[in-house]
Each structure stands twice: as structure tokens, then as C-alpha cells.
Amino acid sequence: MRIHRLAALAVVTLAFAAPALALDAIVEKKVFTLPSFTTMNGETIKYVRVGYETYGTLNAAKDNAILIPHFFSGSSHAAGKYAASDAAPGYWDAIIGPGKPIDTNKYFVLSSDTLVNLSTKDPNVITTGPATINPDTGKPYGMSFPIVTIRDFVNVQKALVDSMGITKLHAVIGASMGALQTFEWGAAYPDAVARIVPVIGGPELDAFAVGWLDLWAEPIRLDANWNKGDYYGKAEPIAGLTAALKVVTWHARYWQWAETALGRKWASPDKDPAKSWDNKYAAQTWLETAAAGRAKVSDANHFLYLVKANQLYSLGSKGNWEEGLKAIKAKVLLMPAKTDLIFFPDFSKRAAAKLKELGKTVDLVEIEGTLGHLDGLVAIPKVGDRLATFLSD
Numbered sequence: 015m016r017i018h019r020l021a022a023l024a025v026v027t028l029a030f031a032a033p034a035l036a037l038d039a040i041v042e043k044k045v046f047t048l049p050s051f052t053t054m055n056g057e058t059i060k061y062v063r064v065g066y067e068t069y070g071t072l073n074a075a076k077d078n079a080i081l082i083p084h085f086f087s088g089s090s091h092a093a094g095k096y097a098a099s100d101a102a103p104g105y106w107d108a109i110i111g112p113g114k115p116i117d118t119n120k121y122f123v124l125s126s127d128t129l130v131n132l133s134t135k136d137p138n139v140i141t142t143g144p145a146t147i148n149p150d151t152g153k154p155y156g157m158s159f160p161i162v163t164i165r166d167f168v169n170v171q172k173a174l175v176d177s178m179g180i181t182k183l184h185a186v187i188g189a190s191m192g193a194l195q196t197f198e199w200g201a202a203y204p205d206a207v208a209r210i211v212p213v214i215g216g217p218e219l220d221a222f223a224v225g226w227l228d229l230w231a232e233p234i235r236l237d238a239n240w241n242k243g244d245y246y247g248k249a250e251p252i253a254g255l256t257a258a259l260k261v262v263t264w265h266a267r268y269w270q271w272a273e274t275a276l277g278r279k280w281a282s283p284d285k286d287p288a289k290s291w292d293n294k295y296a297a298q299t300w301l302e303t304a305a306a307g308r309a310k311v312s313d314a315n316h317f318l319y320l321v322k323a324n325q326l327y328s329l330g331s332k333g334n335w336e337e338g339l340k341a342i343k344a345k346v347l348l349m350p351a352k353t354d355l356i357f358f359p360d361f362s363k364r365a366a367a368k369l370k371e372l373g374k375t376v377d378l379v380e381i382e383g384t385l386g387h388l389d390g391l392v393a394i395p396k397v398g399d400r401l402a403t404f405l406s407d
Contacts, residue, residue, distance in 0.1 A: 039069070039094060040094065040095060040096065040097065040098065041067050041069070041091070041093070041094035041095060041096055041104070042067070043065050043066075043067060043090075043096065043138055043140065044065065044066050044067065044068070045063055045064075045065055045066075045140055046063070046064050046065075046066055046126065046170075046173075046174045046177065047061065047062065047063050048061075048062040048063075048170065048173055049061060050062075051166075051169075051170065051173075053160050053161075053162055053163070053166050054162075054163050054165050054166055054169075055160060055161060055163075057160035058160075059142060059159075059160060060149050060150070061142075061149055062129070062142045062170065063140055063141070063142055064090075064126050064127045064128070064129065064131075064140060064141055064142065064170055064174070065089070065090050065126065065127040065138070065139060065140030065141070066090050066124060066125060066126035066127065066174060067090045067091065067092065067093075067094075067104075067124075067125050067126075068122065068123065068124050068125075069092075069093055069094060069110060069111070069118045069122075069123040069125075070118030070119070070120075070121050070122045070123050071122055072122040072178065072180070073122070076178070076179055076180050076181070077182060077184065078120065078121050078122050078184055079121070079122045079123075079124055079175070079178075079180045079183050079184055080116060080121045080122070080123050080124070080183065080184050080185045080186070080187060080405075081124050081125070081126075081171060081175065081183050081185075081186045081187075081199070081207075082106070082110075082123060082124070082125040082186075082187055082188060082192070083125075083126070083128070083167065083168075083171065083186065083188035083191075083192040083195035083196060083199075084105075084125065084127070084128065084188065084189075084191070084192050085188070085189050085190035085191050085192050085391070086132070086190055086191045086262070086320055086324065087132050087133070087259075087262070087308070087312075088105060088189075088191075088192070089127050089131060089133055089136070089138070089139045090125040090126050090127045090139075091104040091105065091125070091138060092104045092105060092106045092107075092110055092123070092125040093106055093107040093110035093111060093123070093125075094107065094110075094111075096138060104125075105391050106189075106391065106394070108392075108394070108395045108398075109394055109395055109398050109401065110123055114398070115395075115398035115399070115401040115402040115405070116187070116401070116402075116405070117402070121184060121405070124174070124175070124178075126170075126171055126174055127139055127140055127141045128141065128167045128170075128191075128195075129141060129142055129143060129162050129166060129167055129170060130142075130143035130144065130159070130162060130316045130319040130320055130323070131143065131316065132312050132313065132316050132317055132320060133311045133312055134311075134312070134313040134316055135310065135311040135312065135313065136311040139311075141316075143155070143159055143313070143315070143316050143319060144156050144157060144158075144159040144243065144313070144315035144316060144319060145246065145313045145315065145316060146159070153246070154246040156243040156244055156246065156315060157242060157243030157244075157315060157318075159315075159319065161319070161322055161323075161326075162319065162323055163323050163326050163327070164191070164194045164195055164198050164323055164324070164326070164327045165198055165202060166323075167195055167198075167323070168195050168198045168199055168202055168203075169202075171195070171199075172202075172203060172206070175206075181206065182205070182206055182207065182208060183199075183206060183207045183208065184208055184209065184405070185207070185208065185209035185210065185211060185405055186199045186200070186207050186209075186210050186211070186344075187210075187211040187213065187401075188211075188212065188213065188215070189213040189214050189215065189390045189391055189394075190213075190214050190215050190356070190357070190387065190390060191215070191320070191323075191324060192213070192215070193212035193213055193214060193215020193216070193357070194212075194215050194216075194217075194219070194324070194327050196210045196211065196212045196213075196215070197210065197212050197215070197216070197217045197329050197338075197342075198327075198329065200341075200342040200343075200344045200346070201329050201330055201338045201339070201341040201342055202341075204341050204342060204343040204344065205343065207344050208344055208345065209344050209345045209346075209347070209404065209405065210342070210344045210345075210346055210347075211346075211347045211348075211349060211401065211404065212346075212348055212349070212362070213349040213381075213390045213394065214349070214350060214351050214354055214356070214357050214381075214387055214389070214390030215357050215362075216335075216357055216361035216362055216364075216365050217328075217329035217335040217338060217339060217365050218327065218328040218329060218335035218361075219324050219325055219326075219327045219328070220361065223324075223356065223357070224325045226265065226356070227321045227324055227325050228321075228325075229261060230258055230261050230262050230265070230317075230321060231258060231317065231318055231321045232258075233253075233254040233255075233257035233258045233261070234251055234254040234255055234257075234258050234314045234317060234318060235254070235318075236254060237251035237253055237254025237255070237257075237314075238251075239251040239252070239253075239254070240254055240314060243314075243315050243318075245314070250314065251314045252309055254314065255309045255312060255313075255314040255317060256302075256305045256306050256309040257305070258314075258317060259304075259305035259308045259309055259312070259317075260301050260302065260304075260305040263301060263304050263305055263308075264301060265355060265356060265387070266355075266356060266386060266387040266388050267385060267386045267387075267388060268353040268355060268384055268385055268386030268387075270353070270384035271384050271385050271386065271388075272297060274384070276295075276296045276297045276300055277296070278295060278297075279295065279296040280293070280294075280295060280296065281293070281294045281295060281296050281298065281299040335365075336368055339365065339368055339369055339372060339374070340372055342369070342374060345375040345376075345404070345407070346366075346369055346374060346375065346376040346377070347376075347377050347378070347379070347400070347401070347404045348362040348363075348365060348366050348376065348377070348378040348379075349362075349378075349379055349380075349381055349390065349394070349397060349401075350362035350363070350378070350380055350381065350390075351380070351381045351383060351385075351386065351387060351388075351389035351390045351393070352380045352381060352382055352383065352389070353383060353384060353385070353386045353389065354386055354387045354389070354390070355386050355387060356386075356387040357387065359380060362378060363378065366378045377400075377404070379397050379400045381393050381394060381396060381397055382396060383396070
């Protein structure tokens with residue numbers, strides 16, 4: 015679910031150290047359009063648009079394509095830069111590029127924005143969701159936008175892949191909410207993908223995570239400016255959205271990171287938190303700054319729609335993840351993060367055990383680190399060799 019340059023899901027974080035090397039080429043944002051799309055709930059959305067990026071070259075046989083679905087607060091910007099002057103490359107630039115684990119000398123890498131993408135105010139994100147103008151009314155959809163699911167995200171991606179003449183993906187690799195989409199690809203389109211790599215995510219959003227996501231969303235619902243989603247053209251629920259992103263950002267981290275990076279330092283050396291309500295710890299001001307920065311490019315309703323899509327997720331049409339695993343034909347490599355507090359490693363281990371019981375080809379490698387859920391984004395180079403080997407097998 016989801017996580018970031020984030021800050022989150024997630025899932026999911028607002029800022030992280032950029033890799034030292036970037037994809038050589040400047041990345042171009044492209045647009046995929048569907049005149050009409052029918053959701054899993056049977057509702058129709060007209061004129062669906064999602065952004066996407068590609069890295070590397072599709073070969074003549076069209077059998078070297080790898081799809082990268084993104085995390086909760088992420089986008090299709092998985093690698094490279096839009097301009098040489100960009101402060102940082104895409105979130106997985108450390109593993110996508112020439113000679114890297116996802117080697118663009120060998121593979122054609124495709125990454126797309128999801129429906130209801132969080133960062134609607136980012137000019138490099140293209141998505142359709144509640145902030146989009148409803149062609150039937152000329153006004154933003156708001157909460158009248160159809161409820162969408164992880165499967166809907168995948169079905170839009172499938173249409174994009176089909177439009178390129180790709181009949182079978184070499185692999186699907188995604189982190190957090192991207193891992194949910196990766197599992198869904200394996201079960202929904204078992205003959206269309208040869209390998210799946212769910213990173214920091216499992217085949218179901220468990221009850222504990224469902225509750226956590228409700229806590230993520232609560233600050234938005236409590237903001238009077240949210241007005242049940244009717245705020246476009248009015249004062250927006252920025253306070254609630256910022257508070258929600260604070261919860262997500264902190265949830266995606268781990269205590270060891272906080273202890274090392276921030277400790278119990280005061281935000282200002284001369285302002286003792288014990289002396290005034292206005293005096294804070296460094297941890298508080300770091301969190302406020304991170305969340306406020308993310309809120310500037312985000313939309314509160316889109317946040318709520320992403321929460322709902324993640325809460326609804328359980329692999330397979332019957333909503334039973336163990337049954338859903340039976341449909342998977344692809345080879346599977348699970349990559350949980352050892353200190354993850356959103357998708358606990360035990361969930362991946364449980365899925366691996368079930369896949370083995372079902373006679374599937376599965377392996378699991380834990381990502382070491384002290385960044386929690388975020389390790390699935392920034393510490394994944396530690397297991398880059400395992401990923402490269404899996405892709406070449």
C-alpha cells in the first residue's frame with residue numbers, strides 16, 4: 015500500500031535519500047487514454063487517463079517487458095529524471111537502469127500511474143479520480159466517483175499493456191500497494207505474466223492494516239472543510255490531509271531510524287519543550303514539514319479512495335487470498351522488509367508457505383534495514399543480486 019519519495023503506503027513516505035546514480039536518459043511522461051472503463055462494481059467511468067513512463071527498449075518479440083505498479087503515495091516515476099536539473103530521480107532508480115538489477119539494456123520497463131493517484135496537483139502525475147471533471151456535469155466528481163479497487167488499477171494497466179501488443183510480461187514488480195497489484199496480476203492474468211515480485215506487501219490487507227488505514231483517513235473526515243468531499247472551488251481540508259499524511263509518514267518508518275536520525279533533540283536548541291506548548295522536539299517538526307510538503311501536491315478525496323481500495327483488497331475473485339494463490343502460474347519472489355510495521359514480514363512468509371504447499375515456484379528474501387516499510391524502496395539494492403538472478407532465471 016503504500017509509501018515515498020513519500021512518506022508513506024503506502025505504502026509510503028515523504029522523503030528519502032536519493033540514489034547516487036540516475037538512469038542516463040531523460041524520462042518522458044506519456045498518457046494512456048480509455049474512452050470508457052467499467053469498474054469491478056459495474057460502474058462506467060468515461061475518458062480515463064493515466065500517465066506512464068518507459069525505460070529501455072521493447073524487443074521485436076515483445077517478451078522483455080517488466081511492469082512496475084507503484085505504492086500508495088507514489089506515481090509512475092520509478093526511475094530517471096524529467097530534467098537534468100531535477101533534485102532526485104525516480105524512487106527505484108537505484109535498481110532500474112543500464113547494468114542495474116532491472117537492467118534496461120535487457121528489459122523494457124513500463125510504469126504507470128493508478129486511478130485516483132494521490133498527487134493530483136503534481137504536474138507530472140496524470141490520473142482520473144474524484145478531482146477529475148465529470149464530463150456529464152462539468153464539475154469535479156467528488157465522492158460521486160465510483161469506488162475503485164486494486165483489480166481496477168490492474169485492469170487499466172492490462173489495457174495499457176495490450177495497447178503495446180505485449181501478450182506476456184517478463185515480470186511484474188511492485189512495492190507496498192504495488193505489491194498488491196503484483197499479486198493481482200499473477201492471479202487475474204496468470205497466462206500474461208511469467209514472474210511476480212511483491213515487495214513489502216502480501217496477498218491481502220489484513221484486519222490490523224484495515225484498522226490502521228481507517229486511522230490514516232480519520233483526520234480528513236474530521237476536517238470541517240472536507241464537507242463530505244464537496245470542497246472543490248472552496249477551502250480545502252488541508253489541515254486534515256496534512257495530519258493524515260503525518261500518520262502515514264510515521265507509520266512507514268521504524269523506531270531505530272527515529273532514534274538515530276532525530277533522537278530526543280529539541281527542534282530549537284534554546285526552546286525547551288517543557289517551557290511552552292509552542293516548543294517542540296525535532297521529531298515533531300520533521301514530521302510536520304514532511305507532511306505539509308506532501309499535502310501541497312495531494313488531494314484529500316483521492317487519499318480516501320486509495321484507503322478504500324487498499325482496505326478492500328484480498329487476492330482473488332472470492333476474497334479468499336489462499337484460494338486466490340491457486341490461480342498463480344508465475345514464478346514468485348517475495349521481498350518483505352525485516353522491520354516493516356505496515357506489512358509485517360510474517361505475512362509474506364505465510365504466503366510463501368501456502369504457495370509452496372500449492373506446488374508453486376516461490377522464493378523469499380528479507381530486506382535488512384532500520385527504515386521500516388520504507389526499506390522496500392531505499393534498501394532494496396541490498397537484495398539487488400537476488401532480484402537480478404530471479405529475473406534472468
